[in-house]
Amino acid sequence: xxxxxxxxxxxxxxxxxxxxxxxxxxxxxxxxxxxxxxxxxxxxxxxxxxxxxxxxxxxxxxxxxxxxxxxxxxxxxxxxxxxxxxxxxxxxxxxxxxxxxxxxxxxxxxxxxxxxxxxxxxxxxxxxxxxxxxxxxxxxxxxxxxxxxxxxxxxxxxxxxxxxxxxxxxxxxxxxxxxxxxxxxxxxxxxxxxxxxxxxxxxxxxxxxxxxxxxxxxxxxxxxxxxxxxxxxxxxxxxxxxxxxxxxxxxxxxxxxxxxxxxxxxxxxxxxxxxxxxxxxxxxxxxxxxxxxxxxxxxxxxxxxxxxxxxxxxxxxxxxxxxxxxxxxxxxxxxxxxxxxxxxxxxxxxxxxxxxxxxxxxxxxxxxxxxxxxxxxxxxxxxxxxxxxxxxxxxxxxxxxxxxxxxxxxxxxxxxxxxxxxxxxxxxxxxxxxxxxxxxxxxxxxxxxxxxxxxxxxxxxxxxxxxxxxxxxxxxxxxxxxxxxxxxxxxxxxxxxxxxxxxxxxxxxxxxxxxxxxxxxxxxxxxxxxxxxxxxxxxxxxxxxxxxxxxxxxxxxxxxxxxxxxxxxxxxxxxxxxxxxxxxxxxxxxxxxxxxxxxxxxxxxxxxxxxxxxxxxxxxxxxxxxxxxxxxxxxxxxxxxxxxxxxxxxxxxxxxxxxxxxxxxxxxxxxxxxxxxxxxxxxxxxxxxxxxxxxxxxxxxxxxxxxxxxxxxxxxx
Amino acid sequence: xxxxxxxxxxxxxxxxxxxxxxxxxxxxxxxxxxxxxxxxxxxxxxxxxxxxxxxxxxxxxxxxxxxxxxxxxxxxxxxxxxxxxxxxxxxxxxxxxxxxxxxxxxxxxxxxxxxxxxxxx
Numbered sequence: 001x002x003x004x005x006x007x008x009x010x011x012x013x014x015x016x017x018x019x020x021x022x023x024x025x026x027x028x029x030x031x032x033x034x035x036x037x038x039x040x041x042x043x044x045x046x047x048x049x050x051x052x053x054x055x056x057x058x059x060x061x062x063x064x065x066x067x068x069x070x071x072x073x074x075x076x077x078x079x080x081x082x083x084x085x086x087x088x089x090x091x092x093x094x095x096x097x098x099x100x101x102x103x104x105x106x107x108x109x110x111x112x113x114x115x116x117x118x119x120x121x122x123x124x125x126x127x128x129x130x131x132x133x134x135x136x137x138x139x140x141x142x143x144x145x146x147x148x149x150x151x152x153x154x155x156x157x158x159x160x161x162x163x164x165x166x167x168x169x170x171x172x173x174x175x176x177x178x179x180x181x182x183x184x185x186x187x188x189x190x191x192x193x194x195x196x197x198x199x200x201x202x203x204x205x206x207x208x209x210x211x212x213x214x215x216x217x218x219x220x221x222x223x224x225x226x227x228x229x230x231x232x233x234x235x236x237x238x239x240x241x242x243x244x245x246x247x248x249x250x251x252x253x254x255x256x257x258x259x260x261x262x263x264x265x266x267x268x269x270x271x272x273x274x275x276x277x278x279x280x281x282x283x284x285x286x287x288x289x290x291x292x293x294x295x296x297x298x299x300x301x302x303x304x305x306x307x308x309x310x311x312x313x314x315x316x317x318x319x320x321x322x323x324x325x326x327x328x329x330x331x332x333x334x335x336x337x338x339x340x341x342x343x344x345x346x347x348x349x350x351x352x353x354x355x356x357x358x359x360x361x362x363x364x365x366x367x368x369x370x371x372x373x374x375x376x377x378x379x380x381x382x383x384x385x386x387x388x389x390x391x392x393x394x395x396x397x398x399x400x401x402x403x404x405x406x407x408x409x410x411x412x413x414x415x416x417x418x419x420x421x422x423x424x425x426x427x428x429x430x431x432x433x434x435x436x437x438x439x440x441x442x443x444x445x446x447x448x449x450x451x452x453x454x455x456x457x458x459x460x461x462x463x464x465x466x467x468x469x470x471x472x473x474x475x476x477x478x479x480x481x482x483x484x485x486x487x488x489x490x491x492x493x494x495x496x497x498x499x500x501x502x503x504x505x506x507x508x509x510x511x512x513x514x515x516x517x518x519x520x521x522x523x524x525x526x527x528x529x530x531x532x533x534x535x536x537x538x539x540x541x542x543x544x545x546x547x548x549x550x551x552x553x554x555x556x557x558x559x560x561x562x563x564x565x566x567x568x569x570x571x572x573x574x575x576x577x578x579x580x581x582x583x584x585x586x587x588x589x590x591x592x593x594x595x596x597x598x599x600x601x602x603x604x605x606x607x608x609x610x611x612x613x614x615x616x617x618x619x620x621x622x623x624x625x626x627x628x629x630x631x632x633x634x635x636x637x638x639x640x641x642x643x644x645x646x647x648x649x650x651x652x653x654x655x656x657x658x659x660x661x662x663x664x665x666x667x668x669x670x671x672x673x674x675x676x677x678x679x680x681x682x683x684x685x686x687x688x689x690x691x692x693x694x695x696x697x698x699x700x701x702x703x704x705x706x707x708x709x710x711x712x713x714x715x716x717x
Numbered sequence: 718x719x720x721x722x723x724x725x726x727x728x729x730x731x732x733x734x735x736x737x738x739x740x741x742x743x744x745x746x747x748x749x750x751x752x753x754x755x756x757x758x759x760x761x762x763x764x765x766x767x768x769x770x771x772x773x774x775x776x777x778x779x780x781x782x783x784x785x786x787x788x789x790x791x792x793x794x795x796x797x798x799x800x801x802x803x804x805x806x807x808x809x810x811x812x813x814x815x816x817x818x819x820x821x822x823x824x825x826x827x828x829x830x831x832x833x834x835x836x837x838x
Contacts, residue, residue, distance in 0.1 A: 295825070317733055
């Protein structure tokens with residue numbers, strides 16, 4: 001290579017110089033002699049050439065060898081290390097966290113390396129100090145953001161914030177959960193990340209014209225001075241009905257910089273509505289038919305001249321239809337009470353908590369001491385706790401006013417599929433009329449008068465309320481029949497998913513109107529960094545993809561929360577030799593989706609991004625061969641970290657992922673799973689970006705040109 | 718024998734009364750229990766008038782009505798639709814299908830008899 005040749009030339013130089021020096025001396029000596037004395041010199045030297053010429057040559061060779069040895073030593077200790085020192089220093093200049101410059105060569109160079117390292121250390125400490133201050137300053141901001149994030153995470157509604165162009169800046173766990181149901185990715189490998197992700201376009205979920213129309217509506221309202229959101233309902237590709245509320249995000253007096261979307265899945269609500277309408281219609285029509293039969297039969301019975309068996313026949317018709325109507329009404333009523341339960345928003349509450357809360361409230365507001373019986377610790381109720389507490393407090397207040405210090409007790413017990421909540425009192429009789437009046441009059445608590453009566457509260461729960469008396473013990477009780485909560489948890493996001501909310505408000509400023517990737521800055525582009533594990537190295541001869549792992553880089557940040565991780569059933573055997581490397585055994589891929597299902601999902605995940613991989617040509621060969629079968633074409637620009645690394649470190653021999661990661665100070669965990677390698681590649685890529693900038697490579701176009709021109713690229717293609 | 722009237726309805730409880738009443742009015746009464754049977758009876762027996770229920774298994778009354786109007790042999794059969802479907806849209810559908818008259822269940826038998834007499838006059 002060039003370095004080797006330079007060393008060789010340098011080693012030959014002393015010998016060559018000595019030879020030239022000697023010959024030049026002889027020629028000079030001869031030239032200074034007069035023409036008359038030259039023959040004498042020639043005559044004296046000529047015989048010596050034959051006898052002692054070899055001695056001179058050997059003497060010269062010895063000197064040349066000594067010279068070569070000295071030069072080689074100097075080259076190795078002083079010249080070659082300089083280039084490596086320079087390369088290492090450049091890395092250090094680009095990234096303060098890079099490994100220190102190695103001590104190489106002679107004492108002077110070692111001193112220089114130490115000085116460079118000292119400088120780097122100084123800069124690191126400066127950076128750390130700066131970082132400390134920045135961290136401190138942003139901690140407050142982060143706290144506010146975290147509060148916002150926590151709020152978002154707790155919201156029962158799906159929230160998405162988008163910039164003007166529809167790129168997602170924030171989403172909460174609920175949004176991800178909701179849209180996971182909408183996603184068409186098989187096996188959930190994308191976990192909803194193929195639709196919802198920072199920097200992704202909302203138009204993947206909601207059609208652009210709908211959003212545009214809503215934005216126009218909002219803009220019109222804003223220009224009239226009205227605030228307020230636009231609402232619409234849309235159906236997703238998967239058939240889910242979404243009710244969308246769009247509210248503008250305004251920047252000072254200026255226009256809209258983005259918008260907030262609140263999404264509700266109303267599929268089930270609509271179905272319930274539809275079902276209710278259908279039931280009503282069926283009931284109406286069936287009743288009409290029944291009434292028609294009855295009316296006609298009754299009309300016939302009006303004829304005075306009927307034979308007894310005719311009369312009997314028409315009476316049978318009436319009896320039959322009355323029975324049918326009763327059965328129909330009973331069924332309708334049962335359905336309606338189911339509806340009522342689903343319509344009023346009830347919350348799940350632990351029964352024991354409800355009793356304690358009620359006792360506290362009664363003591364505080366009605367001034368009555370209440371005993372609480374231990375309740376079943378596993379009993380959860382489905383209640384409107386506010387209204388129910390109000391009802392209990394109201395009753396306790398009434399009892400306290402009617403009787404002289406009644407003894408009150410609360411207890412709760414399961415009863416069939418429901419629960420009995422009893423307010424027990426002793427210490428006097430109360431008239432039946434008074435008790436009935438309490439139930440139907442609006443509840444009053446101190447000065448405040450509620451719009452609801454006890455009956456309303458009970459009906460809201462689809463429950464009942466009655467009074468029982470135990471004369472032997474001198475006790476009486478109000479018994480509330482209440483619905484219990486289903487054992488299965490609500491469909492909220494699973495644990496660990498609810499937080500954090502996911503946001504990147506820097507995207508507010510991001511502009512990506514230009515679809516022309518090549519002219520865009522490397523730091524602004526959204527990337528999908530991916531890796532695949534395969535059964536072997538030769539896709540043309542039947543090797544298949546076993547696993548695809550990918551992550552995203554948006555706005556220069558690695559989004560570890562938005563990953564694609566999918567095992568693939570290769571529909572063939574997995575060679576034993578590969579199993580220790582990728583760790584994928586045949587039973588792990590059994591029943592997983594096949595590549596033709598996975599690739600469309602991965603294609604959606606990678607939409608509008610640049611693909612990045614390490615030695616990506618290998619993975620691309622597999623993707624290309626599946627284009628026809630899967631129906632998706634990966635035609636976006638591609639960057640290869642191997643080629644980019646060879647631009648940054650042209651002198652290094654190894655550009656394996658591990659070697660590059662080591663040089664750039666990236667620690668790798670989970671190597672040789674597709675996702676682990678993709679994450680490592682992403683980190684390497686992020687570290688390479690500033691080094692490329694030092695070489696004047698800032699746009700995607702420049703990076704691609706440089707990569708194509710790199711020595712490795714030429715070697716391989 | 719008198720004029721032929723076909724009663725097409727799948728509810729035996731109403732057929733009992735309608736049949737009794739039409740016979741008392743002096744008509745010759747035929748009964749069909751579903752759509753295809755009704756159409757077949759119309760083509761075979763050529764009744765002067767059909768009391769046609771809108772909701773029947775096999776073919777709905779609307780379908781039967783359209784088929785009759787499309788059949789040159791029986792297109793002049795008078796059709797009185799009886800239906801439990803009471804919405805405006807259903808009435809429009811019945812008239813659109815070519816029914817001569819439309820009565821929503823429940824109805825008064827006196828009115829029904831008067832209407833049948835009118836239509837056969």
